[in-house]
Amino acid sequence: MVALVVMATMSSLSAQRFGGGRFVPGGRVSPYDGSFTFARLSYDYYPGWSYDYPEMEQNLGGILSLITNMRLNAKGTNILRMDDPELFRNPIAYISEPGYWYPSDAEAATLRKYIEKGGFLIIDDFHYENEWAVFDAAIHKVLPDAKVVRLEKSHPIFNTFFEIPSLHIPYPGSWGSAASTASSTASTATTTRPSRCASSSTTTWTSATTWNGAAAASTPWIRRTKPSSS
Incomplete structure (x- = not known):
C-alpha cells in the first residue's frame, strides 16, 4: 500500500540549524539509534526545501510526545538527499515546497522504492497552478502510475x-x-x-x-x- 500525504498550505521561512551528528549540505544527520527522527528531504532548490526548519520538526515532535509513547529523538534532525540510503531508516519523510522540486533519475528511483517498501511521505506547502504542475510532473516521475485524488472531508483519515x-x-x-x-x-x-x-x-x-x-x-x-x- 502506498502512503502519500499532500498538503497545500503556506509557511514562513526559517534557516536555523540544530541537532548533532554528521554535517551534510543544508543540515545534519543524527546517528541512527532506533528512536524516531523526522526526515526532511532536500533538493537542489534552496531555500524551498528548508521552509519552517526546524520549527516544524520541533512542533511535530511535541505533538507526538503528547499523544504517543514513541521514543523520540528530541534533539536531532535528519536532512537527507532523496537518493541517500539512510532514507530507509526513517519511516516518515517530508518534502517542502514541491513547486520547485525536480528529482533526478536516481532520486526518483530511490524515493519510489522507499514508498513501495512502506515509507510514509508528506508533501507540503505549495500553491498556484504552475507549482502544482511542477509537483505533478515530479511525483509522476517517482510513481509513473500514480493518480492524485482529492480526499473529501468524509474520508476516514479526517475522523x-x-x-x-x-x-x-x-x-x-x-x-x-x-x-x-x-x-x-x-x-x-x-x-x-x-x-x-x-x-x-x-x-x-x-x-x-x-x-x-x-x-x-x-x-x-x-x-x-x-x-x-x-
Missing part, C-alpha cells in the same frame, strides 16, 4: 484520530491573517483517548506561527480530551 470538521485552516500571509481573524475562522477538532491519571484532563494545542520575530497565535484549533480511566 480516525481527530475529528476535523473543517479543512480550512488560516495561514500566515493570507488575506486578513491577523490573530483576530484567525480566531474567528479557526476550526476545532476533538478526540477521546484514555488518561493515565485518575482525574480527567484536557490538553489544548494552540495554532501559532512566528514571522518577522513576532508570534501571532490563533484560538485553539485542535483539542484532545482525555477522560478519566477510573
